[in-house]
Amino acid sequence: MTNVVIFGAPGSGKGTQSELIIKKYGFDHISTGDVLRAEMKNETELGKIAKDYIAKGALVPDDLIINMLANVLDSKKNSKGVIFDGFPRTIPQGEALNKMLAERGCKVDVVLSLEVDDAELMDRLIKRGQISGRSDDNAETIKSRLEVYHGQTSPLKQFYIEQGILASIKGTGSIEEIFERVSKAIDACK
Numbered sequence: 810m811t812n813v814v815i816f817g818a819p820g821s822g823k824g825t826q827s828e829l830i831i832k833k834y835g836f837d838h839i840s841t842g843d844v845l846r847a848e849m850k851n852e853t854e855l856g857k858i859a860k861d862y863i864a865k866g867a868l869v870p871d872d873l874i875i876n877m878l879a880n881v882l883d884s885k886k887n888s889k890g891v892i893f894d895g896f897p898r899t900i901p902q903g904e905a906l907n908k909m910l911a912e913r914g915c916k917v918d919v920v921l922s923l924e925v926d927d928a929e930l931m932d933r934l935i936k937r938g939q940i941s942g943r944s945d946d947n948a949e950t951i952k953s954r955l956e957v958y959h960g961q962t963s964p965l966k967q968f969y970i971e972q973g974i975l976a977s978i979k980g981t982g983s984i985e986e987i988f989e990r991v992s993k994a995i996d997a998c999k
């Protein structure tokens with residue numbers, strides 16, 4: 810099983826590139842953002858707790874996310890590959906993922922880090938907000954999400970550089986161009 814983490818700031822194109830990876834490689838997709846949005850829609854306990862954090866642009870607490878992920882992961886046992894999208898977002902989540910995969914006899918094979926500057930991210934997210942209707946795609950929340958990304962999530966890059974599995978990918982240009990870079994990094998790790 811190939812385990813790919815797709816990593817980057819909000820608006821860096823993780824969802825778009827994940828869809829293309831699924832089509833080309835037949836991998837399964839685990840998006841913590843999508844799982845949380847489904848939990849909120851169904852008004853589950855987790856959904857109710859997550860809602861306030863998400864509205865503020867803050868992260869949902871690690872223990873809740875890690876438990877949620879372990880459950881989803883068990884449902885993907887027979888996959889030929891899994892894309893982790895939106896997880897890990899903190900060092901403790903990164904450590905938890907390594908442990909969870911080790912317990913299942915596998916590991917993170919590659920971390921695709923989509924690099925896009927803040928001005929472009931802001932622009933993309935404002936545009937997305939106008940069509941997606943996502944409650945967290947407004948100027949104020951976007952600003953907090955970018956701050957959270959730089960403070961809590963981007964340190965994971967160093968964490969994965971030390972493990973020798975970070976693939977830094979230029980996240981600007983056409984979707985196809987970016988996907989070519991993504992494909993090369995996946996092919997190199999398989």
Ligand code: ADP
Pocket residue numbers: 818819820841842843845862863866867868869870874894895896897898902945954
């Ligand atoms: P984006 O990457 O575009 O910001 P996501 O759909 O991945 O959006 O996530 C939306 C929100 O869900 C995040 O801002 C955060 O509040 C919450 N969230 C998603 N994944 C995690 C995670 N791994 N840990 C904590 N909170 C998370």
